[in-house]
Amino acid sequence: MKKLYFSTLFLAGIFANAGAQTITLNCESSASSQSTSNNRNYDIARCFSFTNVTYTSNDEINGNYSTTHSSVSTSVTANCIKSPWFKPNAGNITLKTKLSNDNGTTRTLAIGYIPYSASAALKEGTRVEFYTYAFNTSNNDVQNLTIPVPSAIAGSGLPYKIMFSFLGSGSSSKIMMDDCVMPGTYWADPSNSCYPLSVIADADSDGVADGDDAYPADATRAYNNWYPAATYGTLMFEDLWPATGDYDFNDLVIDYRYNLVTNASNKVVEMKSKFVTRAIGASFHNGFAFQLNGLVPSKVTAVSGTRNFGAAWISNASNGCENGQTYANIIVYDDAQQVLPSPGGSGTNVILTNPYVTPDTTSVTVTFTTTSGQMINLGDVVFNPYIIVDQTRGKEVHLPDFVPTTKASTSYFGVDQDNTIPASNRYYKTVNNLPWALNVTSSILYMHTINDFVTGYLHFAEWAQSSGASYTDWYSNTAAGYRDNTKLYIR
Ligand SMILES: [Ca+2]
Numbered sequence: 161m162k163k164l165y166f167s168t169l170f171l172a173g174i175f176a177n178a179g180a181q182t183i184t185l186n187c188e189s190s191a192s193s194q195s196t197s198n199n200r201n202y203d204i205a206r207c208f209s210f211t212n213v214t215y216t217s218n219d220e221i222n223g224n225y226s227t228t229h230s231s232v233s234t235s236v237t238a239n240c241i242k243s244p245w246f247k248p249n250a251g252n253i254t255l256k257t258k259l260s261n262d263n264g265t266t267r268t269l270a271i272g273y274i275p276y277s278a279s280a281a282l283k284e285g286t287r288v289e290f291y292t293y294a295f296n297t298s299n300n301d302v303q304n305l306t307i308p309v310p311s312a313i314a315g316s317g318l319p320y321k322i323m324f325s326f327l328g329s330g331s332s333s334k335i336m337m338d339d340c341v342m343p344g345t346y347w348a349d350p351s352n353s354c355y356p357l358s359v360i361a362d363a364d365s366d367g368v369a370d371g372d373d374a375y376p377a378d379a380t381r382a383y384n385n386w387y388p389a390a391t392y393g394t395l396m397f398e399d400l401w402p403a404t405g406d407y408d409f410n411d412l413v414i415d416y417r418y419n420l421v422t423n424a425s426n427k428v429v430e431m432k433s434k435f436v437t438r439a440i441g442a443s444f445h446n447g448f449a450f451q452l453n454g455l456v457p458s459k460v461t462a463v464s465g466t467r468n469f470g471a472a473w474i475s476n477a478s479n480g481c482e483n484g485q486t487y488a489n490i491i492v493y494d495d496a497q498q499v500l501p502s503p504g505g506s507g508t509n510v511i512l513t514n515p516y517v518t519p520d521t522t523s524v525t526v527t528f529t530t531t532s533g534q535m536i537n538l539g540d541v542v543f544n545p546y547i548i549v550d551q552t553r554g555k556e557v558h559l560p561d562f563v564p565t566t567k568a569s570t571s572y573f574g575v576d577q578d579n580t581i582p583a584s585n586r587y588y589k590t591v592n593n594l595p596w597a598l599n600v601t602s603s604i605l606y607m608h609t610i611n612d613f614v615t616g617y618l619h620f621a622e623w624a625q626s627s628g629a630s631y632t633d634w635y636s637n638t639a640a641g642y643r644d645n646t647k648l649y650i651r
């Protein structure tokens with residue numbers, strides 16, 4: 161135990177000495193031509209700055225020169241010295257000080273630190289005073305002061321200046337200073353207007369370094385959060401619900417990706433989404449929408465980019481959310497057939513022999529509240545996409561076990577093959593767990609014509625019926641027996 165104690169002390173001593181660096185101001189210079197002005201210029205070149213503070217060899221404290229100042233003032237900016245930028249270490253600032261004469265009503269040395277501020281003039285933030293010394297004005301002996309470096313700045317790794325202000329009222333005695341020593345690492349650049357060496361650059365001052373800030377010139381935004389993270393995902397819908405129908409899952413095929421833009425506090429300020437309508441294997445005029453589950457519409461401030469082809473059932477509030485909904489609902493478009501018109505024949509991009517139509521990209525931006533205490537977290541955004549079947553507002557088809565909206569009609573539940581049981585939180589699944597909508601977090605191929613989905617993706621039925629436990633890679637083509645490419649729309 162004792163041995164360990166000694167070795168710990170020994171190591172601590174080594175590291176303390178190895179890291180010891182100081183910033184000093186003693187008003188002396190090693191230059192051959194020394195004078196009050198030459199010596200002060202020497203320190204100015206080291207990035208000290210002086211306001212109405214000069215050097216004097218008259219009644220100096222130590223060596224040949226000390227600081228003094230001009231007329232007496234109670235303003236902290238009237239007579240002051242600022243240190244160069246440095247990164248303070250824990251320890252003490254030491255200095256010698258005295259009055260030039262034993263007169264005056266009050267005399268005070270006030271010391272503050274100045275933080276770095278990227279947006280401020282000279283990069284100097286607001287001074288924080290941490291120490292004052294009130295002189296006995298009838299005593300002009302030298303005082304040796306020892307001032308702890310404030311814990312707020314010691315070892316913070318950030319650059320600061322120390323500002324010494326010489327305050328007083330009454331009569332003419334000046335406060336002189338000398339032999340000031342400050343613990344820390346010099347961090348000024350004399351070749352660049354004495355600005356700090358590299359600091360963590362944060363051009364918009366939102367607290368996120370430029371290198372980490374996806375929006376370095378926008379203080380309201382900092383990070384991108386993509387879903388799916390790496391690439392587009394695919395949404396596929398079967399519109400004959402509550403019947404399984406032909407089960408080809410190509411009645412509406414949409415690739416999607418959205419970006420939840422967060423600010424420096426990781427609150428979501430914006431949802432920027434892209435919906436790429438790839439195929440329509442439907443005669444129905446289906447709409448496409450999404451609900452943000454659990455998010456009240458008042459948290460949305462604006463919606464842009466949605467497309468309204470005149471459906472009578474659309475009724476949106478001024479913030480772009482659908483009226484009459486408990487949670488925020490955004491109608492991306494009311495009729496897919498207007499978004500990706502058929503080139504002739506039946507549907508769009510589902511029959512291999514028909515002309516190919518370039519997919520349409522609809523970009524929708526949802527902007528969220530920035531009211532303090534009302535802002536939303538990443539986990540608060542639950543994306544619940546659905547189709548509105550053939551202009552019947554209440555006929556919604558959602559992903560399996562995703563809730564219907566306030567406007568969904570419950571009259572379809574339990575009809576035909578649908579086995580929705582709201583009391584069990586079971587939605588949009590057959591009794592065998594087959595869904596009417598699919599969300600795959602990568603872009604995948606879909607069926608051509610009316611091929612049953614399970615004849616193209618050969619392990620899909622096993623995946624769905626196991627509620628996702630088996631064949632989680634059912635849509636991949638990594639092994640024989642996963643896909644029948646003759647059933648897929650491959651041009
Ligand atoms: Ca001196």
Ligand SMILES: [Ca+2]
Nearest residue numbers: 364366368373
């Ligand atoms: Ca920033």
Ligand SMILES: [Ca+2]
Nearest residue numbers: 375378381382
């Ligand atoms: Ca920013």
Ligand SMILES: [Ca+2]
Nearest residue numbers: 407408409411
């Ligand atoms: Ca179908």
